[in-house]
Amino acid sequence: MGYNWNWQVFLQPSATGEGTYLTWLFEGLQWTVMLSLSAWGIALIIGSIIGVLRTVPNRWLSGLATLYVEVFRNIPLLVQLFIWYFVLPELLPPTWGNAFKQMNPLAQQFFSAMVCLGLFTAARVAEQVRSGINSLPPGQKNAGLAMGFTLPQVYRHVLLPMAYRIIVPPLTSEFLNIFKNSAVATTIGLIELSRQAQQLVDYTAQPYEAFIAVTVLYVIINVTVMFLMRRLERNVQVPGYIGSK
Amino acid sequence: MIMYEFDWTSIPGALSLLVKGMLITLEVTVTAIAVGVVWGTVLAIARLGGNRLLSTLAATYVNLFRSVPLVMVILWFYLIVPQAIKAVFGEGIGDIRLASALTAFALFEAAYYSEIIRAGIQSVPKGQVAAGQALGLTNGQTMRLIVLPQAFRNMMPLLLTQAIILFQDTSLVYVIGLSDFFGTAYKVGDRDGRLVELLLFAGAVYFVICFSVSRLVKRLQARFSQ
Numbered sequence: 001m002g003y004n005w006n007w008q009v010f011l012q013p014s015a016t017g018e019g020t021y022l023t024w025l026f027e028g029l030q031w032t033v034m035l036s037l038s039a040w041g042i043a044l045i046i047g048s049i050i051g052v053l054r055t056v057p058n059r060w061l062s063g064l065a066t067l068y069v070e071v072f073r074n075i076p077l078l079v080q081l082f083i084w085y086f087v088l089p090e091l092l093p094p095t096w097g098n099a100f101k102q103m104n105p106l107a108q109q110f111f112s113a114m115v116c117l118g119l120f121t122a123a124r125v126a127e128q129v130r131s132g133i134n135s136l137p138p139g140q141k142n143a144g145l146a147m148g149f150t151l152p153q154v155y156r157h158v159l160l161p162m163a164y165r166i167i168v169p170p171l172t173s174e175f176l177n178i179f180k181n182s183a184v185a186t187t188i189g190l191i192e193l194s195r196q197a198q199q200l201v202d203y204t205a206q207p208y209e210a211f212i213a214v215t216v217l218y219v220i221i222n223v224t225v226m227f228l229m230r231r232l233e234r235n236v237q238v239p240g241y242i243g244s245k
Numbered sequence: 246m247i248m249y250e251f252d253w254t255s256i257p258g259a260l261s262l263l264v265k266g267m268l269i270t271l272e273v274t275v276t277a278i279a280v281g282v283v284w285g286t287v288l289a290i291a292r293l294g295g296n297r298l299l300s301t302l303a304a305t306y307v308n309l310f311r312s313v314p315l316v317m318v319i320l321w322f323y324l325i326v327p328q329a330i331k332a333v334f335g336e337g338i339g340d341i342r343l344a345s346a347l348t349a350f351a352l353f354e355a356a357y358y359s360e361i362i363r364a365g366i367q368s369v370p371k372g373q374v375a376a377g378q379a380l381g382l383t384n385g386q387t388m389r390l391i392v393l394p395q396a397f398r399n400m401m402p403l404l405l406t407q408a409i410i411l412f413q414d415t416s417l418v419y420v421i422g423l424s425d426f427f428g429t430a431y432k433v434g435d436r437d438g439r440l441v442e443l444l445l446f447a448g449a450v451y452f453v454i455c456f457s458v459s460r461l462v463k464r465l466q467a468r469f470s471q
Contacts, residue, residue: 074455076413079427079448087441090249176312183314187419194316207324215313215321222312 028196042118047125072123085112113185132163172229255437266429280351285358310356322349365400402466
């Protein structure tokens with residue numbers, strides 16, 4: 001197989017005339033990081049609420065939260081993304097749907113992907129939050145109530161501060177997953193990293209250089225996140241638990 | 246205010262196509278589970294074994310596959326496999342999309358399965374290995390006859406849960422244009438201008454299958470842990 005390696009391809013001016021192909025890579029990296037971080041924000045907030053609701057002593061609320069988790073866990077991410085992007089604008093009241101369709105295409109893609117990825121990951125975060133709360137001895141909740149705290153206060157001051165510290169390691173792996181899952185946004189045309197890999201193949205006909213560069217960038221993201229989260233884990237680990245020093 | 250008017254009539258006519266797509270989905274899933282578990286076991290044993298070179302190689306394989314998005318892995322194999330097929334068999338052999346997808350999923354899933362299997366092997370008490378050796382079994386025999394059966398029993402629920410995730414992930418073959426269940430649903434919806442109905446239908450089918458299987462896994466788990 002005679003393949004002509006040409007790493008200088010990244011320094012060539014890009015087909016759109018703006019910058020080089022290296023610029024495309026960085027643009028892709030920026031979208032991947034922005035999409036992942038904003039979706040992670042949604043996932044943490046919604047996931048915490050759903051996770052707490054799954055543990056409260058109210059059958060309706062916990063049933064609703066369970067329904068959320070089951071729906072978002074049992075439908076493939078790609079199908080969810082297409083439902084947010086293609087189906088929802090049709091089902092919304094026409095004024096909203098049309099407002100969405102009149103937005104800049106990049107904004108449509110970004111918002112659909114962000115909401116989709118955020119709510120999908122929220123179901124996974126919720127499971128971690130729930131198992132964190134359930135792993136605490138029941139005496140903690142009872143002690144809080146005996147001190148005269150209301151149930152919301154017990155969650156706010158007693159259960160959640162402990163639960164969050166315990167679930168940092170599993171949350172790390174969800175955080176890593178969100179960067180990988182963000183690649184699904186390529187299917188609706190968002191110009192994140194994997195999209196740029198495919199575009200580079202189309203425009204430069206140097207597929208191996210493009211794929212290797214993008215793969216290396218994903219590995220760098222992975223290693224960076226892992227490094228930062230390890231430091232966070234060390235800072236917040238609860239003394240006396242297995243794994244703490 | 247005009248609400249969207251649903252029209253489900255294009256689904257009955259497309260059922261045979263959708264079933265054909267589901268068979269592709271299942272083919273990819275089952276192949277990836279079969280190859281993934283076998284290759285994953287080899288990787289896990291290599292990683293836990295005494296040979297430093299083998300265990301580093303296995304660790305690198307697993308970590309590399311686990312840090313790259315599945316979409317990229319599928320695209321990679323769609324680049325490599327057709328060229329490899331061409332080099333070995335010449336032009337025009339078989340369905341290169343399917344071959345690429347099968348390879349990608351099998352090798353990718355092996356990395357995830359090997360982590361589950363490694364934890365499963367480590368969950369078997371050390372005394373079991375010592376007992377095997379005391380009976381005069383070789384290392385290979387101890388692994389095959391004593392450690393692995395217990396390990397697989399312990400990790401059955403995790404392996405099945407991973408299989409459900411894999412079943413959902415196979416929809417990503419969309420990026421190379423393979424007509425699995427989801428790809429077929431999308432194409433039919435696009436052709437008939439009924440994307441809304443077909444996508445909701447696809448979501449419902451995935452939900453029913455995955456939800457039922459995960460219920461079964463839960464019941465199985467309850468029985469195993471007794």
